[in-house]
Amino acid sequence: MNNDKTIKPDDKFVIFHTEGGHGKQVMATAVCRAIKKKYPDRKLIVVTPWDGPFFYNPNVWRFYTFGQMQYFFDDYIKDDTIILRHEVYHTEDHILQRKHLTQSWCDMYNIPWDGYKPEIYLNPRELEIAKDKIKPDGRPIMLLQTHGGAPNSQYSKKSWFRDMPIETAQKLVNYFSKTYRILHIKSPEQPNLQGVEPLTLPHRELYAVFPLSTKRLFIDSFSQHVAAALGLQSTVLWIGNKPEIFGYPEHINILPKANYVREFNKISYLEQFDISGQIQQFPFDKLNVFDINEIIDAVNKQK
Numbered sequence: 001m002n003n004d005k006t007i008k009p010d011d012k013f014v015i016f017h018t019e020g021g022h023g024k025q026v027m028a029t030a031v032c033r034a035i036k037k038k039y040p041d042r043k044l045i046v047v048t049p050w051d052g053p054f055f056y057n058p059n060v061w062r063f064y065t066f067g068q069m070q071y072f073f074d075d076y077i078k079d080d081t082i083i084l085r086h087e088v089y090h091t092e093d094h095i096l097q098r099k100h101l102t103q104s105w106c107d108m109y110n111i112p113w114d115g116y117k118p119e120i121y122l123n124p125r126e127l128e129i130a131k132d133k134i135k136p137d138g139r140p141i142m143l144l145q146t147h148g149g150a151p152n153s154q155y156s157k158k159s160w161f162r163d164m165p166i167e168t169a170q171k172l173v174n175y176f177s178k179t180y181r182i183l184h185i186k187s188p189e190q191p192n193l194q195g196v197e198p199l200t201l202p203h204r205e206l207y208a209v210f211p212l213s214t215k216r217l218f219i220d221s222f223s224q225h226v227a228a229a230l231g232l233q234s235t236v237l238w239i240g241n242k243p244e245i246f247g248y249p250e251h252i253n254i255l256p257k258a259n260y261v262r263e264f265n266k267i268s269y270l271e272q273f274d275i276s277g278q279i280q281q282f283p284f285d286k287l288n289v290f291d292i293n294e295i296i297d298a299v300n301k302q303k
Contacts, residue, residue, distance in 0.1 A: 007075055015081060015085070019048075030102045030119070032044060043062075045061060046063040048064070086108055117248075120207055143216045148219055177195040227251070239289060259284065265281075
């Protein structure tokens, strides 16, 4: 591997600017692979709000987080630089949910799509430190994520759009805690559960915990993307989004079993539901929208 990061006079660049949440940045690694295949002679520069997914990625020459791009223009903006900066969420293909997000992303840039598989690379020291911090005690580990979204947003503590109903989450913990040591991936302001250990490590350290787990139960958030990138089958609960757009067939994807009884679209523009979980848009006839037995069976079947 050539680790030389010196900029040379004849270097040519392609800049991939990507916005959005943590999970979307993990998905962006699949787009990086496709970009590099189309432009093998160019150095790929990624600009992102979350840099964790891009460490050691062989397709990425350098990556920058927003607000930390000193001398970026002088270094990379040349007459022949290719700049990929458009929002895939605004494309017709994504709004009409025709394709997996990564395919819509590649199509937007006229780049051949080579699959949805994201990629995360960990070094041996990261894996060692994760083990030191978790301190395995002989019990098999289950990773659990019940709530997602940006910290301190309006519904970061409880969003119906993708968060696991808290009563459902606690019942599942009560069941699985008899067999597993449950590590609960969460931010400090999100709801606590009884019978779990909160897991609030920095993102790279958190990624390195995943290979230590035996079972994984997630919502539609960054954890399911990380698991897919590391080749770890997981059970994923979906409410507002669709696994065909944001998910992976390798996972066991669980959909609501509640009755869809109402729509409130007065405040909807190009998407029917607001990802933040506007409470007026809740469309089901009950809060606990999942079949707990279906979830238990899915987790038990995980490879």
